[in-house]
Amino acid sequence: MTARKQIRLGAHFPGVNNTTVWSDPAAGSQIAFDSFAHFARTAERGFFDFLFLAEGLRLREHRGRIHDLDVVGRPDTFTVLAALAGVTGHLGLAGTINTTFNEPYELARQFATLDHLSAGRAAWNMVTSSDAFTGENFRRGGFLAREDRYTRAREGVDVCRRCGTAGPTTPSSPTAAPGCSCATAASPTCTTRRASSTCTAGSRCRAARRATRC
Amino acid sequence: MHGRFSVPRSPQGHPVLIQAGDSAEGRDFAAATADAIFTLHGSYDAGRDFYADVKGRAVRHGRRPEDLLVLPGATFVLGDTDADAADRAVEVRRAQVGPQTAIAFLEQIWGRDLSGYDADGPLPAIDPDVDNVSITRGRVRHARDPRTVAQEWRDLAAAKGGLSIRETVIEATSRTSFIGSARTVAAELDRYVQGDACDGFILIPHLTPGGLDAFADTVVPELQDRGSLRTEYTGTTLRENLGLRPTARPATDTTRRTSA
Amino acid sequence: MTRRPVHLAVEVRGAGAHPGAWRAPDSAATRLFSPAYHLLLAQLAHRGGLDVLFLPDSFVPPGDDPGLVRGALDAVAVAARVAPAAPRLGIVATATVTHTEPFHLSKAIATLDFVSSGFAGWQPDVSRTAAEADLFGRKAAADAGTLWREADEAVEVVTALWDSWEDDAEIRDVATGRFVDRDKLHPVGFRGEFFSVAGASITPRPPQGHPLVVLRADEPEALAVAARRADVVRISATHVGAAVAARTRIRDAVAAAGRDPDTVGVWLDVEVLVAPTAAQARERLATLDGYVRTLATVGTAPLRFAGTPAGLGDLVDHAVRSGAADGITLVPLALPGGLEQIVHHAVPHLVGRGLRPERPHGSTLRERLGLARPANVFEKGGVPA
Numbered sequence A: 001m002t003a004r005k006q007i008r009l010g011a012h013f014p015g016v017n018n019t020t021v022w023s024d025p026a027a028g029s030q031i032a033f034d035s036f037a038h039f040a041r042t043a044e045r046g047f048f049d050f051l052f053l054a055e056g057l058r059l060r061e062h063r064g065r066i067h068d069l070d071v072v073g074r075p076d077t078f079t080v081l082a083a084l085a086g087v088t089g090h091l092g093l094a095g096t097i098n099t100t101f102n103e104p105y106e107l108a109r110q111f112a113t114l115d116h117l118s119a120g121r122a123a124w125n126m127v128t129s130s131d132a133f134t135g136e137n138f139r140r141g142g143f144l145a146r147e148d149r150y151t152r153a154r155e156g157v158d159v160c161r162r163c164g165t166a167g168p169t170t171p172s173s174p175t176a177a178p179g180c181s182c183a184t185a186a187s188p189t190c191t192t193r194r195a196s197s198t199c200t201a202g203s204r205c206r207a208a209r210r211a212t213r214c
Numbered sequence B: 001m002h003g004r005f006s007v008p009r010s011p012q013g014h015p016v017l018i019q020a021g022d023s024a025e026g027r028d029f030a031a032a033t034a035d036a037i038f039t040l041h042g043s044y045d046a047g048r049d050f051y052a053d054v055k056g057r058a059v060r061h062g063r064r065p066e067d068l069l070v071l072p073g074a075t076f077v078l079g080d081t082d083a084d085a086a087d088r089a090v091e092v093r094r095a096q097v098g099p100q101t102a103i104a105f106l107e108q109i110w111g112r113d114l115s116g117y118d119a120d121g122p123l124p125a126i127d128p129d130v131d132n133v134s135i136t137r138g139r140v141r142h143a144r145d146p147r148t149v150a151q152e153w154r155d156l157a158a159a160k161g162g163l164s165i166r167e168t169v170i171e172a173t174s175r176t177s178f179i180g181s182a183r184t185v186a187a188e189l190d191r192y193v194q195g196d197a198c199d200g201f202i203l204i205p206h207l208t209p210g211g212l213d214a215f216a217d218t219v220v221p222e223l224q225d226r227g228s229l230r231t232e233y234t235g236t237t238l239r240e241n242l243g244l245r246p247t248a249r250p251a252t253d254t255t256r257r258t259s260a
Numbered sequence C: 001m002t003r004r005p006v007h008l009a010v011e012v013r014g015a016g017a018h019p020g021a022w023r024a025p026d027s028a029a030t031r032l033f034s035p036a037y038h039l040l041l042a043q044l045a046h047r048g049g050l051d052v053l054f055l056p057d058s059f060v061p062p063g064d065d066p067g068l069v070r071g072a073l074d075a076v077a078v079a080a081r082v083a084p085a086a087p088r089l090g091i092v093a094t095a096t097v098t099h100t101e102p103f104h105l106s107k108a109i110a111t112l113d114f115v116s117s118g119f120a121g122w123q124p125d126v127s128r129t130a131a132e133a134d135l136f137g138r139k140a141a142a143d144a145g146t147l148w149r150e151a152d153e154a155v156e157v158v159t160a161l162w163d164s165w166e167d168d169a170e171i172r173d174v175a176t177g178r179f180v181d182r183d184k185l186h187p188v189g190f191r192g193e194f195f196s197v198a199g200a201s202i203t204p205r206p207p208q209g210h211p212l213v214v215l216r217a218d219e220p221e222a223l224a225v226a227a228r229r230a231d232v233v234r235i236s237a238t239h240v241g242a243a244v245a246a247r248t249r250i251r252d253a254v255a256a257a258g259r260d261p262d263t264v265g266v267w268l269d270v271e272v273l274v275a276p277t278a279a280q281a282r283e284r285l286a287t288l289d290g291y292v293r294t295l296a297t298v299g300t301a302p303l304r305f306a307g308t309p310a311g312l313g314d315l316v317d318h319a320v321r322s323g324a325a326d327g328i329t330l331v332p333l334a335l336p337g338g339l340e341q342i343v344h345h346a347v348p349h350l351v352g353r354g355l356r357p358e359r360p361h362g363s364t365l366r367e368r369l370g371l372a373r374p375a376n377v378f379e380k381g382g383v384p385a
């Protein structure tokens, strides 16, 4: 008998579009931690694989003004997921994180941290959206053309993968004799020369080919 | 960039990778790299096509089809009976598309100020302003010619016997939704999965924070009874629970472990 | 003379501030990256009724010295992980501003304030080294003057982003279909020497309005930023006399920046090792020293105390009476044992001497510290400073 195909379930926290009904008397806060905790606990009670947070890095505008008809406002993804790791025990914690407006090293460290703090429950929804409007909130500014977006996304994942599997080793024994090594040999060095890492506003890219050594 | 990383290997090595993006580049990136794709291809038939497409791409990248999970976003409305759920779904849609929201949707397509229009009245006779595509900023836009969309909406309104602006928007912007009793919804979700229209779903409830409560209480036991959903978590990591292969551990690290 | 209460914080660094701490048999050296370890520390601090738990951080990559603990987790995430389990404990995480995005920092710290129900704080710091710059590959390392000018901008824009939502911006007006009053959402429109940020935050104004902003003023270049922007200024000094001078300098700078020095606390770092008897404390310290081949000190050697709870009480009392500090940050030399000693023995002693309240009050960290909830710079047509 072959095992029946198992259904995978993600629980999308109601977001900032018109799918979310805020006018219902039963609708609660979209920002209080209790709302996230309740939602996460329900998902875990229902044996979901993961909780899912979407993200948009600039408040939406309509006809030149902030769009006010849908829910507005959401927390920082990493921070709320780290807190949710404390109120759940099995549920995956998936965050939508933009590959254009975050730096690969920092992301790798944040995801590695989340994975430690949740004992192995971190997931990354990689999105590449990069309009100039959103870019105005960031040092990088500007936007990237679609090919460049995915080149940068690939590099971001690459750094995350290499770093995630190559960090220092934790001390093997706290009672090691004085003078003994705390960690093993130097942690591997990651070098990534990235085609898109030097993009500046208006998407001028250094044409350097990517060279990765680890 | 170069340098040493400051965090030891985490339990999963790296996070489970999900990708959302629908262009050929996006699909290819997912096929080569991701553990799961978040998609909006919601109907059964469109789902089967998408599933076959991206699993094929994964294989072309030297991966197994099961290394890449296809997870469409889906909404749902539950009721004691199917009829009850259908009634509720109508209410939910009306709450999601209030009169002001209906006009805002219309303005996105038409690229004009339509605040003078009555949401309960007919669609505007004027044509979209195709040069004004940036009326809405900061959200993902799926670029289609506004004139085509406007014509589709007019045809839709006419075919349904003269829908109002609000009714048209409700019809035209509705996405795949699973509507029915817990048993019906469970059966339908399972049909999609067993029929290879997807591997599961990212469910999008419409209420914060209680929108998942009834699903967990009523649909989940039905799915468990069907043998399609776990009755306990068996893995220690998300990757294991999703049935994915473990991430590779670099050879150097293995050597260190054995010598430790 | 009426004395203000002594604020008491603890900063936890790795296995302890002593470089040999990880080798102690009761250290948590193999669990430094596990959530359980951080939970233990936060819950201890919570039990001790401390005002603040400081979680330091930096991007400095692990060095070559095999005798040192290597690596650390992202402090803001650690803070968020432990906050729900330690209600009403102030949690202040370091987050650097040199290579990071002010927009992300602002919402991260705001979110920490939401998950801690108003007990969050932020300690901005700069990334000084080329090794850190290389991890980002975006710009070269800079001198202290440049770094702190940029930090000044970063704190300004992070704060403006907290204010970009007025407290009552969310209206949920069903009749008009409006979720927010968009006249109460303000694009920050910041253009500085180092970066610009256009829009409003995506995160509403946090419970405290502004989470606590803590800055170190050990470097002269940091002093002006601290004077303008800090709620609490941390100092390190080799002896109480030096701390008195530093505190005077800081209060003068705060006044020169047009602020009331009594609204800006100066907190002094004290590395501690507490034991039931002075001899035991000395012996314990000697053991830690013996684990390390050479004891190199980087920068100013901070005040260090190894002794009994009563001795620590004397030091705290002396520091406060002589005007060296409004608060003390205890930095345990060894963890978690050092924090257990503080919580179980030193704090009760301080309470007994009236140096600490029996039960800490305040429904937010700002209230706990006697600080007002900041006005919103955007309200009533105001513009950011």
Ligand SMILES: Cc1cc2nc3c(=O)[nH]c(=O)nc-3n(C[C@H](O)[C@H](O)[C@H](O)COP(=O)(O)O)c2cc1C
Pocket (backbone or CB within 6 Å): A053, A054, A055, A056, A057, A096, A098, A126, A127, A128, A129, A130, A146, B020, B021, B022, B023, B024, B025, B026, B027, B038, B039, B040, B073, B140
């Ligand atoms: C189902 C789905 C969900 C998405 N969610 C987000 C999101 O939460 N935040 C975001 O910035 N972009 C989101 N995106 C946008 C994608 O990351 C991507 O930018 C967009 O689809 C355009 O990429 P493409 O050209 O490959 O289609 C989403 C896309 C899809 C298809």
